[in-house]
Amino acid sequence: MSDLLVTLQTLDDTAIVTLNRPEKLNALNLELVSALRDTLLAVANDARLRLVIIRGAGRSFCSGLDLDMMAAEGMPPEFYPVQEEAFRLIETMNKLVVAAIHGYCLGGGVQLAIACDLRIASDDTVLALPAINEGLFPGMAPYRLPRLIGLGLARRYIYTGDPIPLDLAHQIGLIDWIIPARSFEDELEKLLQKLRAVPFTAAIHGKQLMANAFDQSFSAAYHDSLWRLEQCLSSDDVARARALWMERKQSRTAQRP
Incomplete structure (x- = not known):
């Protein structure tokens, strides 16, 4: 397992956790979710850290389940438990965890994002839960998503796999802020400064x-x-x-x- 699949940068009380498989649009395979779980465990146990930013390297946040892995070998038996260990660490750690989303945020990418406390998205973000098209349900999204946006809308997008319009995602609380792609880094930093000041x-x-x-x-x-x-x-x-x-x-x- 390569540690480079997830990079960790710390600055004062902030950790930046970056999915680092850009050539696959940060698609989730066993190695990546294992590296994410291990990185988040280290972050959770670091008492110096208060704010955690989760990002994706390259053109996308996370394109979800690695379909090349699925086609070649199916889902490894360890994949799902390890993935959920990682997502549960986000929900339970005594840190504020922010998903900084851009490009494709599909399937497991949405699952990762909704485990976070807050979600900031570039205006080029594409959201969807297309697991149904692969004959699967989207992990624990059927548990988390209704709590976040309501049962009716969760049913619609889990059953159909249709893209979730970004403006609608903002209206229903799936996304907390939408930032223009051209100024994403500057506006993201302003929001993070605001969150660092939160008691x-x-x-x-x-x-x-x-x-x-x-x-x-x-x-x-x-x-x-x-x-x-x-x-x-x-x-x-x-x-x-x-x-x-x-x-x-x-x-x-x-x-x-």
């Missing part, structure tokens, strides 16, 4: 509460929230926010006649 403790506890939003009773979620609230209240972020509020209040008082 981290509150964001991660919010992530974990939302992860259980469809599965817990209100009572269970409420009791889970109590200790999380205490963690937030004792954080440096709340201390800073309180101090800033007092400064603003004193400034307004001093300006009054």
Whole structure:
């Protein structure tokens, strides 16, 4: 397995994880999903990191399941479990994970993207879940996608494999931001700067509460929230926010006649 199939770059509190199989439009084979799983495990265990960006090298984010692999040998028995281990790491790690999408985002690419907390897409992005055309269902997308966009639309695009119009994807929350391809890198960096300023403790506890939003009773979620609230209240972020509020209040008082 080549580590070069997934590259990892870290800068301060940010990790950039890049699928690096551009000659295959970052199609997913066993070697790539294994490298992705191992890389994400290292990222999840690195307490210095707060923000994770997942990207694709070359012309596309990820074109989904490697159909050359399927034609030659079928799906290796390890492929699906390892793929889902990787996607589940994204959902459970105490980091904010952002998919930076461009070009083709098909099948497993969509599955990877919807496991992330947020999705930023270039306006040249092509979205679809075409697994049905190969006689397959799209992994755990039938579980994740209805929670994100609703059951009706999930059924439509999983059953037909039709492309999902990018504007519609934005309207229904499948994509959070659409950025012009010509200015993608500059606008992406502006958004990342905004996310780096988000109070981290509150964001991660919010992530974990939302992860259980469809599965817990209100009572269970409420009791889970109590200790999380205490963690937030004792954080440096709340201390800073309180101090800033007092400064603003004193400034307004001093300006009054």
